[in-house]
Amino acid sequence: MDRKKDNLINKEIERQFNIIIDKAKDVVTQDELKQKLFKSISENKPLKIKLGIDLTAPDVHLGHTVVLNKLKEFQDLGHIAILILGDYTTRVGDPSGRTKVRPILSIEEIKKNAETFRNQVFRILDPDKTELVNNSEWLEPMKLEDVINITSRYTLARLLERNDFSYRFKNNIPISIMEILYPLMQAYDSVVIKADIELGGTDQTFNLLTGRDMQREFNQEPQVIITFPLLVGTDGIEKMSKSLGNYIGITEEKDIMFAKIMSISDDVMFDYFKLISNFTYSKIEELERNVSEGKVNPGDVKRKLARNIVNIYQGKNSGEEAERIFNTKFKIGFFDKELINEISRPFKLKPEMFKNGKIWLIKLLNEVGYARSNSEARRLVEQKGIKLDNDILSNVDLELGIDELRGKILQRGKREYIKFV
């Protein structure tokens, strides 16, 4: 009888374990994870899964989704997701990977970012199974005495084990004391919420490990840490992040999202497949093989990826819709007036813009926001970057009447359209 029960428990541990470590880069430690699962399953007590969020930028992007999706999987397994918004820690700034001191964000900015983030994150997580907390809740009221209590449990030498700190230290690049506090504050979050497991990107390994140490110092069972590969950004080199401008936000316009995915290099395309798409591993392998054997056009495979991801975040069939817009907007020599008409921004012509019924082209370009000065507008025209209903306008002195404009489409460059109404 007991044997049968044990068997069931072991099976369940195995099942959860496999789901949990899927896509993970590192688990510290696997044995501890199994023990925690055993306890959770046999005592029917859900585990507390911590994920800390930095609020330097508001938007949830595809890079975040790797770990957010994992948190969702934990929720589906019946565990408790604790999302810690680092509204206080962000005032300090995570030094991870930084080679210089970060600029400090104002409290207002952080508040705004938190608001946006909260709205977006529930596109992925189940709001009913998520505990959302701000770490200012416990960090703000601290007294110096409390800070001393925490800092006395850690040493400079241990902090200097970190690459980013030791690099800066050796090269005489400033490290503020504030930054040193960051990993400690972050680690203390784990103590406060009594985390069983903490998730994060591989760049967070040190911070997460500090959480383990800190919990031990406070006589808690140390959390298991699970790190995940960082998704490379659209530049194909750096990790995806807002500050590097190489990110794809999950709430971006579908065609922009589609286009951004199409812009990633072929080398990183399969990282995207593996980390953030809905394709099965066997399907991905097949696609990968086909591409490397030259059987298929990599562009077509990337389109599959783009459609899939857009569908996940923008709703059913949005991928196909996005692709249609993409084709018109970004394919060369493809002027589908009907579709452009649909996607171009309307601009209302006002009579007061016209003098004697005419407007100077250069002036018009300023009015619609295509240029910020006459010089800039003139350059655009001279460089043949301006088209009216697909005809190049190259005369800088051109004057246009209101009837010559109404209903027509003004285009700047390859993919900016305005429809005059």
Added chain:
RNA sequence: GGGGGAGUUCCCGAGUGGUCAAAGGGAACGGACUGUAAAUCCGUUGGUGUUUACCUUCAGAGGUUCGAAUCCUCUCUCCCCCA
């Protein structure tokens, strides 16, 4: 506390009396090309409807000079070294 260095156009950075609206790179924008908003190549990148001109710009305020990003004085900001 003492000594030294730096602040240049969106960013990095060259420029130490006129030839400077200021090299070069990055970024951005336009064009060509491409399966791709990748790569590559070419062009543009303070402003002004009279564009071989004029105006504004080289941390800030004054000054020297026919003439200053460049020299002098003070102020502000940042960094480094020694203690």
